Amino acid sequence: MxxxxxxxxxxxxxxxxxxxxxxxxxxxxxxxxxxxxxxxxxxxxxxxxxxxxxxxxxxxxxPAEPDGTPTTTGEKVRDAFATLQATLNDSCAADCSYFLNRVHRELQELDAAMKADPKGPGHFPEPIQKIAELNKTLAGDTSFENLKKHEKLLVGTRDFINTWMQGHPDDYR
Structure with a gap:
């Protein structure tokens, strides 16, 4: 009804x-x-x-953009980077669990987008390597306790990738 x-x-x-x-x-x-x-x-x-x-x-x-054109893989890198950048002014001060999980999720999405990009994963060697190092350290444990234990590495990876991408504006604009 x-x-x-x-x-x-x-x-x-x-x-x-x-x-x-x-x-x-x-x-x-x-x-x-x-x-x-x-x-x-x-x-x-x-x-x-x-x-x-x-x-x-x-x-x-x-999925299509609002004008009906299909989303390209390159746009996925741009969009994933934009959502990662949205975490730059956040910290563990308010909701630490949410913050750490969000940064981790945004890094994983950016990693997947970079690996699927038409330019190939070799176009993003340093960010992909940094995320691989983070993932190796986390060893699949994305519990709050483990993310908190490796907070410095998690946030450092995000900051490194932000700086790297700023030096490669053709990849996200």
Whole structure:
């Protein structure tokens, strides 16, 4: 059963997204929520590109940017580096467990993005090596106690990679 307020919220959200799409110069996509997964609407081609749209049911299709273009692997390095940089002003002062786990997760995501980059892992030798050294030291133990024990190495790896990437702006801009 759908409440009237839920229907209104969905309608307001759809209107806001349509207005945003128009202001960005893109054509809004048809409302797929009403048709549900696996229907003709979800399998339709994009009005702007003619290519099939990525859906949750099709993991082989790369996620698309808001303008409908597929995300490239190089953008994954940029995005992963940006989320790592977002930790630069954080510390263990507030929520140490969250902070250390986040830095570890961001480093692992950046490592995976660098290894999958079209330029090849050889393009990022120092960051990949530093993350490998960190992972060897952690020995698969990502418990708070072990991350706290190796906090200096974890944060040092993040800072090293930040400095290295700043010297290679073509890799993240």
């Amino acid at each position: 759908t409440s009237t307020s839920s229907v209104r919220r969905v309608a307001l959200l759809a209107a806001a997204l349509a207005a945003l799409a128009v202001s960005c110069g893109t054509t809004p996509e048809p409302d797929r929520a009403a048709s549900g997964p696996g229907t003709a609407a979800t399998a339709s081609a994009s009005a702007t590109t003619g290519a099939p749209e990525a859906t949750a049911a099709d993991p082989t299709t790369a």
